[in-house]
Amino acid sequence: IKGTGKNSWQIFEENVEKRTFNDYELEQDLYFAVENNELDVYLQPIMKKDSPQTSYAEALVRWKHPVHGLIPPSAFIPIAEQSGFIHQIDEFVFKRTCEIIQRWKMDYQIDLTVSNNVSPKRFLRHSFITNVKNTLNHFQVDARNIIFEITETTLIHDPEIVHKTINDFRKLGIRFALDDFGTGYSSISHVSMFNIDFLKIDRQFIQDIHLNKRNQAILKGITNFTSELNIPMIAEGIETAEELEFLQKLNCAYFQGYYFSKPCDLETFKEFMLG
Ligand code: C2E
Ligand code: CA
Ligand code: CA
Ligand code: CA
Numbered sequence: 001i002k003g004t005g006k007n008s009w010q011i012f013e014e015n016v017e018k019r020t021f022n023d024y025e026l027e028q029d030l031y032f033a034v035e036n037n038e039l040d041v042y043l044q045p046i047m048k049k050d051s052p053q054t055s056y057a058e059a060l061v062r063w064k065h066p067v068h069g070l071i072p073p074s075a076f077i078p079i080a081e082q083s084g085f086i087h088q089i090d091e092f093v094f095k096r097t098c099e100i101i102q103r104w105k106m107d108y109q110i111d112l113t114v115s116n117n118v119s120p121k122r123f124l125r126h127s128f129i130t131n132v133k134n135t136l137n138h139f140q141v142d143a144r145n146i147i148f149e150i151t152e153t154t155l156i157h158d159p160e161i162v163h164k165t166i167n168d169f170r171k172l173g174i175r176f177a178l179d180d181f182g183t184g185y186s187s188i189s190h191v192s193m194f195n196i197d198f199l200k201i202d203r204q205f206i207q208d209i210h211l212n213k214r215n216q217a218i219l220k221g222i223t224n225f226t227s228e229l230n231i232p233m234i235a236e237g238i239e240t241a242e243e244l245e246f247l248q249k250l251n252c253a254y255f256q257g258y259y260f261s262k263p264c265d266l267e268t269f270k271e272f273m274l275g
Contacts, residue, residue: 012244027079029065030183033167034088038064041096041116044263045272046234046256049248054273058149058256059097060263061089076118076275077250086119091131093117097146098139100266116146120154124161129168136172143173147198150176152185155194166194177234188225198254199226203237205258210246 033039043057063071079087097114104110120130136143148169155162155178166176177198178191182205191199201222205215226233235247238257247255261272 002169022078023079026071026076027083030063030076030080030083030085033063033065033275034085034092036066038066039089039092040064040265041093041100042263042265043269044256045101045261045269046115046254047260049253051108055110056113056115056254057269058091058117058263060117061093062263075139081119081121083186084121087122087125088263090116090119090122091135094132095135095139098141099133101141102139103146110273111145113145113147115149117179118150118154120157123148123150123154123165124157129165129172132169132174133172143169144175147175147177149179149200150192151179152181152187155190156185159193163194181222191225191231192229196231198234199231200234200236201252203257206235206243208243210242217244219250221238227251 040062041145042060044060045054045056046056046058048056061073061077063076065071065075069258069270077086077089079234086222095118097116099263101112104112136142136146162247170176174205175197177200178194178196179200180202181191182202190196199222201219205219209215209219223233232253233251234254235252236256237245238247238255240259244255244259261269264272
């Protein structure tokens with residue numbers, strides 16, 4: 001990726017290395033982060049096989065801390081989940097997402113589809129679906145333009161309720177991706193039991209896939225049942241042409257990773273999309 005995207009990432013990584021954060025302090029600051037407008041939504045394009053262009057991206061939250069600079073989600077999402085702020089954060093990201101989709105439709109006549117990460121806590125909250133409906137209505141966004149990324153932690157929590165919730169959302173038109181597949185509790189039965197539209201293969205299997213026979217075997221196994229079930233696979237964390245080339249032969253439908261673009265601010269994303 002060009003220009004600003006790369007620079008801002010370098011600052012980001014330096015911060016991660018240099019600073020150690022006090023969780024308690026972060027929790028206090030997080031309380032004000034939404035109100036003080038310190039959160040931002042970055043977008044990372046997701047490419048479709050054999051297509052040079054895309055209208056699909058994943059939304060990833062960023063926190064510009066007034067003192068510590070950019071703090072990566074891995075440092076504050078767990079704290080947010082513990083303290084309950086995750087609702088505010090995910091809601092903020094969803095609103096911004098809808099706002100962006102509406103904007104792009106009006107300004108560029110581009111029909112963006114955007115994935116949002118949904119934390120297990122938020123998913124299980126009763127008000128979640130009403131909340132989502134209200135925001136979709138407010139921004140006049142079609143539910144087909146939204147994909148919720150959930151992990152297997154969500155699925156195993158309360159399978160019956162989760163099953164029903166997924167189906168209620170799917171009736172609205174929202175689709176689901178099972179994120180980080182291959183890590184944690186992964187099981188094939190989850191994928192067939194719940195109505196999942198996409199499967200995201202975790203980066204740990206993608207890294208050096210062209211060299212790693214063991215991961216190749218695992219991925220071939222996953223491909224066998226996903227093609228049987230007609231569920232497209234998204235490979236995440238692709239960094240090299242070699243990885244991409246191998247995955248293209250494996251019947252992967254979508255590709256995401258630094259090889260194409262890092263997650264970037266709206267301005268940089270616009271440049272990537274519109275040239
Ligand atoms: P995730 O959902 O698995 O997101 C993918 C992560 O991989 C992102 O990290 C992304 O920047 C990174 N990534 C993408 N391509 C590459 C690549 O080619 N190489 C490498 N090394 N990394 C790549 P990020 O943005 O730091 O987010 C980390 C995690 O934080 C996410 O993992 C997700 O679990 C969580 N998260 C991020 N935004 C949100 C949000 O709005 N809500 C919730 N609940 N969680 C979020
Ligand atoms: Ca994700
Ligand atoms: Ca993931
Ligand atoms: Ca992950």
